[in-house]
Amino acid sequence: MLATNTQVTESPKAPRPHDGxxxxxxxxxxxxxxxxxxxxxxxxxxxxxxxxxxxxIEYALVAKYFTASPILWGVWHTLELTLLAMCLGLALGxxxxxxxxxxxxxxxxxxxxxxxxxxxxxxLVQLLIWFNLAIVFKTVEIPGLWSASMNSVMxxxxxxxxxxxxxxxxxxxxxxxxxxLSVDNGQREAAAAIGMSQGKLMKRIVLPQALRVIxxxxxxxxxxxxxxxxxxxxxxxxxxxxSANKIYxxxxxxIELLFTASLWYIVLxxxxxxxxxxxxxxxxxxxxxxxxxxxxxxxxxxxxPSWR
Amino acid sequence: MTxxxxxxxxxxxxxxxxxxxxxxxxxxxxxxxxxxxxxxxPKEVFCLVGPSGSGKSTFLRCINHxxxxxxxxxxxxxxxxxxxxxxxRLHVLRDREVARKREEIGMVFQRFNLFPHMTALQNIMEGxxxxxxxxxxxxxxxxxxxxxxxxxxxxxxxxxxxxSGGQQQRVAIARALAMQPKLMLxxxxxxxxxxxLVGEVLDVMxxxxxxxMTMIVVTHEMAFAREVGDALVFMDGGVVVESGHPRxxxxxxxxxxxxxxxxxxx
Ligand SMILES: Nc1ncnc2c1ncn2[C@@H]1O[C@H](COP(=O)(O)OP(=O)(O)O)[C@@H](O)[C@H]1O
Ligand SMILES: [Mg+2]
Numbered sequence: 001m002l003a004t005n006t007q008v009t010e011s012p013k014a015p016r017p018h019d020g021x022x023x024x025x026x027x028x029x030x031x032x033x034x035x036x037x038x039x040x041x042x043x044x045x046x047x048x049x050x051x052x053x054x055x056x057i058e059y060a061l062v063a064k065y066f067t068a069s070p071i072l073w074g075v076w077h078t079l080e081l082t083l084l085a086m087c088l089g090l091a092l093g094x095x096x097x098x099x100x101x102x103x104x105x106x107x108x109x110x111x112x113x114x115x116x117x118x119x120x121x122x123x124l125v126q127l128l129i130w131f132n133l134a135i136v137f138k139t140v141e142i143p144g145l146w147s148a149s150m151n152s153v154m155x156x157x158x159x160x161x162x163x164x165x166x167x168x169x170x171x172x173x174x175x176x177x178x179x180x181l182s183v184d185n186g187q188r189e190a191a192a193a194i195g196m197s198q199g200k201l202m203k204r205i206v207l208p209q210a211l212r213v214i215x216x217x218x219x220x221x222x223x224x225x226x227x228x229x230x231x232x233x234x235x236x237x238x239x240x241x242x243s244a245n246k247i248y249x250x251x252x253x254x255i256e257l258l259f260t261a262s263l264w265y266i267v268l269x270x271x272x273x274x275x276x277x278x279x280x281x282x283x284x285x286x287x288x289x290x291x292x293x294x295x296x297x298x299x300x301x302x303x304x305p306s307w308r
Numbered sequence: 309m310t311x312x313x314x315x316x317x318x319x320x321x322x323x324x325x326x327x328x329x330x331x332x333x334x335x336x337x338x339x340x341x342x343x344x345x346x347x348x349x350p351k352e353v354f355c356l357v358g359p360s361g362s363g364k365s366t367f368l369r370c371i372n373h374x375x376x377x378x379x380x381x382x383x384x385x386x387x388x389x390x391x392x393x394x395x396x397r398l399h400v401l402r403d404r405e406v407a408r409k410r411e412e413i414g415m416v417f418q419r420f421n422l423f424p425h426m427t428a429l430q431n432i433m434e435g436x437x438x439x440x441x442x443x444x445x446x447x448x449x450x451x452x453x454x455x456x457x458x459x460x461x462x463x464x465x466x467x468x469x470x471x472s473g474g475q476q477q478r479v480a481i482a483r484a485l486a487m488q489p490k491l492m493l494x495x496x497x498x499x500x501x502x503x504x505l506v507g508e509v510l511d512v513m514x515x516x517x518x519x520x521m522t523m524i525v526v527t528h529e530m531a532f533a534r535e536v537g538d539a540l541v542f543m544d545g546g547v548v549v550e551s552g553h554p555r556x557x558x559x560x561x562x563x564x565x566x567x568x569x570x571x572x573x574x
Contacts, residue, residue: 103403189374190421190480194435194487195411197404204438208425 061256065247066263074243075264081160081239082226088165089225090218093172098202100177111173118170124231127163130154131235160232160239168225175217179210215283219276223269230265240264325350325491325522326371330380333366340366342546343380348524348539353517355533355554356526358543359569364526367543368493371524372413373406384413385490411439414484418496420476422468428455428479429464432486439487447486454482458512474505478512485516492516494525528573534558542566 065071092114099111118126134150141147183206191201230241244257326348333341340363348354356364369375370382373390382389390406391398401409422431432451436442455461458478468476477497484492494513498506510532517523517536527533533540537554542561550557550566561567
């Protein structure tokens with residue numbers, strides 16, 4: 001509404017009449033197709049709900065187990081694993097990305113090899129390899145200082161953390177690299193021209209500017225990692241899915257417990273999607289970047305990564 | 309990638325601030341500098357003019373070793389750029405040593421290249437604190453004095469995005485001066501500015517010249533070159549076509565290419 005438009009006394013939204021007889025009515029475009037489609041979707045949804053309601057599922061159990069202590073422990077372990085793996089991934093990813101910018105060909109080759117290897121093999125296979133390292137290495141040792149049997153070191157937790165974190169690092173390296181490349185080359189030149197070393201230039205000038213480009217996809221990575229952490233089930237780390245599995249192998253309420261676990265995953269992804277949006281708003285302040293709406297973002301995060 | 313440096317710096321080079329002897333530089337197959345010879349005396353305002361693509365920026369970037377020359381010799385204040393002489397051997401400098409040399413050479417870019425995530429004051433303090441290890445208090449005091457000098461004392465807290473082009477370029481000059489350089493390189497410092505903002509930047513540069521700063525200025529501002537410049541070189545196609553005192557070259561160019569170029573920029 002225009003602040004100067006003081007003559008209009010009726011509803012400010014209605015256009016002013018040309019003949020002074022009162023506001024004219026605005027007729028919006030009628031979208032019959034949208035309505036028809038909506039009805040179809042509602043009908044299909046109702047059928048689906050009826051099918052699941054009529055199925056042999058004890059929904060009360062879904063609710064009951066939602067707050068059961070083994071499930072809550074599973075949720076906690078999932079969160080713990082995800083957070084720590086993300087930290088490990090960040091450390092490795094930033095290091096690898098900076099190494100790829102290095103003038104030293106050995107460092108560049110190592111970083112390239114790392115991303116190539118860990119992005120080129122399935123995460124599940126990597127987890128199994130970490131977990132089964134004890135078959136080929138009986139002991140781990142720092143010669144003369146410390147040694148232990150591989151079995152006692154490579155616990156399910158350690159294997160899951162290494163598997164998820166090292167894999168995540170390879171993906172984060174690409175994201176950080178993209179962020180670094182997005183910073184104008186003139187920035188690097190200006191910093192070099194005042195005598196900054198390559199390391200300082202990266203830390204003080206390039207990375208802080210790359211952050212704005214890096215953080216949004218990192219949020220997506222975190223949420224994807226949260227869901228991928230369920231793969232640690234296969235190496236019997238006691239995360240959410242594993243807890244659910246332990247209960248349903250005893251009482252055979254398979255679908256109920258899988259629903260309970262799913263409900264928790266949905267709650268967690270939703271909460272982190274909200275957090276991600278808040279962080280991005282903060283970061284984007286003063287810049288005219290468009291952030292996606294909550295609904296769209298939630299939809300993206302609930303999709304399998306291959307669809308994005 | 310090895311370069312044969314079959315020369316030794318000549319004796320009289322000790323008096324020149326910058327001396328280029330037969331400097332060559334290629335990007336892949338494209339030879340951009342095809343043997344540049346020139347000498348810049350201390351306290352001189354040395355103007356470099358020429359059409360776009362003639363290699364002016366490349367030459368400036370070679371002086372502070374943002375680019376490495378392929379052949380010839382280039383020295384600043386009597387020392388070879390990019391090498392350390394030990395006996396009759398030239399050792400290629402390490403990155404850290406190159407960085408140290410760059411401290412002594414200020415550079416001002418066409419597109420300002422201020423650090424957008426820092427205020428004007430922080431931009432100026434960054435070098436002294438991070439590179440020289442100066443204390444915040446000392447760096448801040450000098451930065452404020454420099455802001456005053458370029459006429460932007462009250463803008464110390466502004467981010468580059470909140471400043472006009474002319475103001476940004478003046479902050480960029482102050483940032484270079486904060487390292488107390490013995491040589492300043494200007495690469496078309498007013499070319500990205502709206503016409504009404506050109507004057508304020510040239511005024512700052514004029515003041516620097518009066519204070520005796522050695523300056524190499526790539527510019528299309530012929531009035532500035534004529535008025536402030538002590539020497540002028542016209543470059544085209546990677547070679548020096550003509551050189552002399554700005555007034556002479558600008559009023560009475562000898563080569564056809566110089567005449568054609570000057571006819572266009574006027
Ligand atoms: N980094 C680079 N890689 C390849 N070619 C370059 C590079 N920088 C400059 N050039 C080329 O070198 C030539 C001279 O460029 P430049 O020194 O910027 O000229 P000027 O500053 O006189 O306009 C141009 O043809 C340009 O395209
Ligand atoms: Mg140029």
